[in-house]
Structures are given as C-alpha cells and as structure tokens.
Amino acid sequence: MGRRKKIVQECEQLMDKPEQIRNIAIAAHVDHGKTTLTDNLLAGAGMIADEGEATRLMMDTEEDEQERGITIDAANVSMTHEYEEENHLINLIDTPGHVDFGGDVTRAMRAVDGALVVVDAVEGAMPQTETVVRQALREGVKPALFINKVDRLISELQEGPEEMQERLMDVIGDVNELIRGMTEDRDDIDDWTVSVEDGTVAFGSALYKWGVSAPSMARTGIGFPEIIEMERNDERLELHEQSPLSDVVLDMVAEHFPNPLDAQPRRIPRVWRGDDESELARQMREVDDDGEVVFMVTDISMDPHAGEIATGRLFSGTIKQGQELYVSGTAGKNRVQSVGIFMGGEREELDRGVPAGNIAAVTGLRDAIAGSTVSSLEMTPFESIEHISEPVITKS
C-alpha cells in the first residue's frame, strides 16, 4: 500500500476516537519560522520526504503566495503521530503570518483547540505574536510555545549558556505576560501560562530540524550543553537524528493540547449564545457523532474540479454526502456533495463521512461563507468571528 493511502487509512480509523484527536494551529509573526516548522512536522509524520522544498507545494496553495514568499490562505493537513503507544490524529490548520491577514488567523482559531505559538529567539515576541496569542485566548484555544532559531544564538551571536538561558527565559516571560494579561478575569480558563518544567515550551531550530523540551531532555539526554557543543562542531545532522524537532513538537501537541472532548464543553459557551440547557448544546459539548450536524465554516477555497470547498470544524453529528443542511443567514438548504479531509493541499473524499470533533472539507455548500454555521436543524448561529489585527501594546 502506498504511503499516502496508509496515512489516509490511519486518519480514518482515528477520526472516530475524539480522545486521540488534536485540532491545532501554528501561529507566528512573519518570518519566525512557521512554514519551516510545518515542513518538519509533515516530514516527521511521514507525509513528505525529509527535505524542505516539497512542502512549500503542500502548504502554500496560492501561486500568489509563493511569489510574495508569505503564506496567505489557510491550508490544512491531517497527519498521525504515535505518542505513549497511542496513535493520534493531528489536524493542522495553517495560518497566515502577515499582520494584514489577521482575519484569517482568527477564523482558523475557531476550528482548533490548541495553538502552537512560534517565536524567533533572536527577535523575541513581536506585535503579531501578541495578536495571535490574543486571538487564541479569545477563542478558548490553549497556547504552547516553540522558540525557534536557537541555532542563531549559538552560531551567529556566539552566546554562551548563561546568555542564552537569559534570553530564552525573557521570551517565555514576555509570552506569559501576554497570556496572563488576557486570561486574568476568565474563570473558564485555567492557568494557561507556559513553562519549561510543564513541557509546554520547546526550543530548537526548524532550519536544522532539531528540538528539545524538558521531557525530550529527560528521554534523550540531549540538553543545552550538548546542543551548544554540537552546533559549534557543525554536527547538526547528528543533532537532528538524536533529538528530532518533529517528535519534540508532536509529543508536546499530543500531551498538552486538549482533545475535542475536553475542549468543546469550554469552547461552546464562549462561541455560541444559544440555549445551553438544550439537547443541541449537550450534543455539541459531548462531541456527539449521532447528534445533529453542527459545522462551523472557517475557510472557503477553490478547487478547479470540485468548485468551492468549505473547510471548518464539526462540533456535532456526522457530516455526509447527500445531507440537506441549513446555512445561517440564508433561506433554504444546501445539499452536501462530498465530504473529506485534507492531506496537504489535496482533499481526500471519504464516503463514510466525517464525525464530530474533526476538521472537514465539504463541497456543495454553495451559500456558505467563512463564518457560516451549517446545521441539520435551524439553530442560533455561532458568534461572528471578531477580527483582531491591531496589537494593543506594541513592542519596539
């Protein structure tokens, strides 16, 4: 069986097990390394060969983007990752890194439960870092931190262990300040600040494909002294082999990001103002795949063959070909033509449909726009997604 087919089959098996699903976004200030990190994850999950360029094709779907060298449209990919002897389905939504596209970042956040915030170790937290953290927390999405480009501290800036530690702790402190400022009055969110000890912070080099976290250091014995030594000796390949970035980050995702069963009870009241005593509210909280279909569209893209594809989060029910669904704000119903998941830039249609808790790609919803609530019964639509693109505090 081909690799792709095998991955699709694995994803299909995992789709029905919400406790093993993680819906995540990677968000960063432009140039901090989101695309390079995504390449690592796809390679680590066996989706592409272990080399850079191939994935640009997978994630950067618009020609326009490649010309400009920035990612504009949110692309999506599903992959699997084994952690503690259990396989996980990781649905990754790509978000634009440019500040002008703040709206798209917010929309992507509605579909996910965890946000991996990438910060360049040299530049530190930037205005767009603040924006993405704000967007994540507003949507009830849990953050974790990846500090990238640590190789530059060693090779370019020639920093020693103390200097490096101080700099990295400063970055963590700045990100936590943002998180704390935005969660202070929230009793539905626990302490979501990130820390090395808890394993919610990882460090590394997306370019050279190595990474570390407290759990990885305990497991591999590769810590900062080893990293400094190996970077200085130009042993980056060895470093990648002994402590691969994709394992470090995907382990963190599996361990620390909530699954839909944990996330939806907290997120639904935050994004939906309908009757929370209703049967429908119960179905959404419980990720009930036998319940009514409730699908929130977060992105519309064009496929040359299939036409418009609505991508979004399925909070309840099972979405299938042939269903007649309401689209909020429009009269009448739309008929679902096909349902699938994204594997890189390509859509994989699944005849059996897609169950609650997943990200689905749906055709036939001709009246849907990004932000539409699509459902099998008429319902209060989800809250409109507020676009935040202005950071409140700007760091110089």
Ligand code: GDP
């Ligand atoms: P994005 O805009 O956040 O998607 O950033 P990219 O992944 O496109 O990276 C921006 C630039 O930083 C590219 O030139 C990358 O090669 C470079 N880069 C990414 N990660 C690293 C890293 O870990 N170390 C170094 N030295 N450069 C990196």
